[in-house]
Amino acid sequence: MDRRLILVRHGQSEWNLKNLFTGWKNPGLTEKGVEEAIAAGKLLKSRGYEIELCYTSALTRAQRTLDLILENMDIVNMTIIRNQALNERDYGDLAGLNKDDAREKWGEEQVHIWRRSYDTPPPGGESLKDTAERVLPYYEAEIAPRVADGGTILVAAHGNSLRALVMKLEGLTPEQILKREIATGKPIIYDFDADGNVTNVENIE
Numbered sequence: 696m697d698r699r700l701i702l703v704r705h706g707q708s709e710w711n712l713k714n715l716f717t718g719w720k721n722p723g724l725t726e727k728g729v730e731e732a733i734a735a736g737k738l739l740k741s742r743g744y745e746i747e748l749c750y751t752s753a754l755t756r757a758q759r760t761l762d763l764i765l766e767n768m769d770i771v772n773m774t775i776i777r778n779q780a781l782n783e784r785d786y787g788d789l790a791g792l793n794k795d796d797a798r799e800k801w802g803e804e805q806v807h808i809w810r811r812s813y814d815t816p817p818p819g820g821e822s823l824k825d826t827a828e829r830v831l832p833y834y835e836a837e838i839a840p841r842v843a844d845g846g847t848i849l850v851a852a853h854g855n856s857l858r859a860l861v862m863k864l865e866g867l868t869p870e871q872i873l874k875r876e877i878a879t880g881k882p883i884i885y886d887f888d889a890d891g892n893v894t895n896v897e898n899i900e
């Protein structure tokens with residue numbers, strides 16, 4: 696029996712394009728973001744996956760990405776569970792600021808620490824650790840049991856909510872997660888054994 700989890704970061708958003716910190720703000724997808732989501736759907740369809748259930752965040756860019764993926768897999772009547780536990784990390788006071796302007800103001804290194812370190816939060820926002828502390832309990836309580844039931848579960852979420860999950864699923868250290876980037880619209884596929892251990896990881900494009 697397959698026990699599979701597919702993670703996809705939303706396609707490029709309007710604020711990704713403008714290079715703005717986004718977090719819990721709610722911009723839509725750009726045309727490129729729509730194309731990325733369509734391509735992800737076609738790719739997953741070509742693999743022949745039968746999706747049992749889908750999860751996404753409370754934010755439009757992830758929801759729309761999931762809708763486009765399902766549409767392009769020719770899937771209708773899918774159960775989609777939306778929960779803000781899967782939202783992007785809250786970027787706090789940085790939300791809406793330009794990332795290059797922030798580098799000029801606070802320096803390259805400080806901004807990199809806010810964006811990629813494990814436990815240093817941006818001012819007024821969530822660190823990756825804080826993000827993991829809401830993503831992982833939700834994953835353990837709601838998603839992991841469904842994966843264990845068998846079939847393929849699809850999650851469309853965000854760069855940092857997915858980094859929190861990837862860190863756990865791949866057993867990465869805080870140093871290793873610092874370097875991990877999650878590309879928009881590129882599925883990451885995990886297979887599990889009956890004991891819930893990851894047996895295979897595949898990045899497809």
Ligand SMILES: O=C(O)[C@H](O)COP(=O)(O)O
Nearest residue numbers: 715716717718783810854
């Ligand atoms: O919330 C955001 O600004 C981005 O989607 C992710 O940001 P990051 O690349 O700084 O983690």
